[in-house]
Amino acid sequence: MSVPGATRIAYTPERLLAVAVEVFNLRGYDGTSMEDLARATGITKSSIYHHVRSKEELLRLAVSRALDRIFAVLDQPAARTGRAIDRLEHVVRASARVLVDELPYVTLLLRVRGNTATEQWALERRREFDRVVATLVARAVADGDLDDTVEPRLATRLLFGMLNSAVEWYEPARADATADLGAAVWRLASAGLRRRPAGS
Amino acid sequence: MSVPGATRIAYTPERLLAVAVEVFNLRGYDGTSMEDLARATGITKSSIYHHVRSKEELLRLAVSRALDRIFAVLDQPAARTGRAIDRLEHVVRASARVLVDELPYVTLLLRVRGNTATEQWALERRREFDRVVATLVARAVADGDLDDTVEPRLATRLLFGMLNSAVEWYEPARADATADLGAAVWRLASAGLRRRPAGS
Numbered sequence: 586m587s588v589p590g591a592t593r594i595a596y597t598p599e600r601l602l603a604v605a606v607e608v609f610n611l612r613g614y615d616g617t618s619m620e621d622l623a624r625a626t627g628i629t630k631s632s633i634y635h636h637v638r639s640k641e642e643l644l645r646l647a648v649s650r651a652l653d654r655i656f657a658v659l660d661q662p663a664a665r666t667g668r669a670i671d672r673l674e675h676v677v678r679a680s681a682r683v684l685v686d687e688l689p690y691v692t693l694l695l696r697v698r699g700n701t702a703t704e705q706w707a708l709e710r711r712r713e714f715d716r717v718v719a720t721l722v723a724r725a726v727a728d729g730d731l732d733d734t735v736e737p738r739l740a741t742r743l744l745f746g747m748l749n750s751a752v753e754w755y756e757p758a759r760a761d762a763t764a765d766l767g768a769a770v771w772r773l774a775s776a777g778l779r780r781r782p783a784g785s
Numbered sequence: 786m787s788v789p790g791a792t793r794i795a796y797t798p799e800r801l802l803a804v805a806v807e808v809f810n811l812r813g814y815d816g817t818s819m820e821d822l823a824r825a826t827g828i829t830k831s832s833i834y835h836h837v838r839s840k841e842e843l844l845r846l847a848v849s850r851a852l853d854r855i856f857a858v859l860d861q862p863a864a865r866t867g868r869a870i871d872r873l874e875h876v877v878r879a880s881a882r883v884l885v886d887e888l889p890y891v892t893l894l895l896r897v898r899g900n901t902a903t904e905q906w907a908l909e910r911r912r913e914f915d916r917v918v919a920t921l922v923a924r925a926v927a928d929g930d931l932d933d934t935v936e937p938r939l940a941t942r943l944l945f946g947m948l949n950s951a952v953e954w955y956e957p958a959r960a961d962a963t964a965d966l967g968a969a970v971w972r973l974a975s976a977g978l979r980r981r982p983a984g985s
Contacts, residue, residue: 612900615816670979696896700812722978732980735969743973746950747943754942769935773943777977778922779870780932 596628598636602650605643606689614644614693615700641703648697648707651690654683656710659717669724670731674771676718677748681767684751692752715741744774796828798836802850805843806889814844814893815900841903848897848907851890854883856910859917869924870931874971876918877948881967884951892952915941944974 608617608625619640623630637643658664663675684691694711697704715738722744723737735743748770755766808817808825819840823830837843858864863875884891894911897904915938922944923937935943948970955966 613813747947750946775979
């Protein structure tokens with residue numbers, strides 16, 4: 586992973602973060618040392634400490650980036666007004682775009698386990714997001730737009746489990762079949778895969 | 786994680802594996818050292834080496850256990866004969882049972898990243914499983930039982946993405962709402978969440 590001549594690259598905090606996230610995703614956060622980060626960036630550990638106080642600060646910056654984007658979705662007008670089922674559809678589609686746009690950051694966020702204070706905080710923020718979505722699902726059930734066969738929290742977990750699984754297989758390079766990940770997820774979650782006779 | 790007086794417990798290979806899997810899932814495979822395993826089991830590293838040659842051998846034993854169970858599903862009569870959509874339903878429901886029954890082992894399998902030969906092998910086996918399922922999905926589309934709006938490989942990934950996400954949130958202790966994980970997954974994937982007028 587070391588870049589020949591990389592010592593001559595001026596490392597911006599942004600660039601340092603991008604490389605750190607790449608290494609965290611490859612080796613796991615716990616499995617990554619500051620030495621690994623120094624090797625991957627081609628700059629010294631003390632140069633890294635010039636930008637951040639610790640490995641955990643890099644993790645916090647990275648998961649914050651993903652969380653800020655994903656929570657911004659909930660503030661968009663289409664997520665805040667209108668029928669619950671339409672707001673839910675918007676949240677699913679917009680979250681899919683965040684996942685694709687910020688793939689390494691969202692990947693890291695979803696792999697966080699909770700061994701540090703930062704990880705605990707990220708898990709709590711994720712639960713907060715899930716609670717908002719579960720409330721939308723419950724409201725759409727109350728509106729009569731969603732079926733009540735699957736309990737709202739379970740439905741939320743399955744819906745976002747399906748979407749979030751994309752961090753494990755989404756390939757930006759061959760995005761043809763997955764061009765609109767959000768559309769495919771919403772299609773499957775709302776209508777299911779089973780073919781119905783025309784007109785039903 | 787150390788167990789007081791654990792040195793007096795006779796460690797069977799099975800029990801050693803169970804503890805190792807627990808630690809791998811907590812700290813990540815890369816982030817776990819043989820020292821960590823010795824601490825968690827309360828036995829010495831040389832006692833561990835009496836059972837296995839390496840950390841990677843523990844990983845291989847653990848993911849093999851999950852893979853053997855999951856591939857056994859494909860050999861069951863209900864997965865091999867009958868209409869493709871019914872075979873698919875069986876595979877989803879039986880895979881959900883494997884996930885619940887072998888939760889720590891399946892969790893580890895799904896977190897494998899591919900940094901070692903064992904991980905590469907496990908990933909290849911997972912891809913093999915996905916190919917078999919994608920073939921079933923494609924056949925069910927050809928039979929006219931599944932809609933062709935979502936491409937079969939993408940549908941397979943979303944279907945199993947949804948199911949596999951359960952390793953992150955399934956709680957055996959409060960299995961009430963998730964009692965039949967496979968039924969909920971199949972319900973959502975086949976019929977979707979959207980409520981349809983009675984009789985359609």
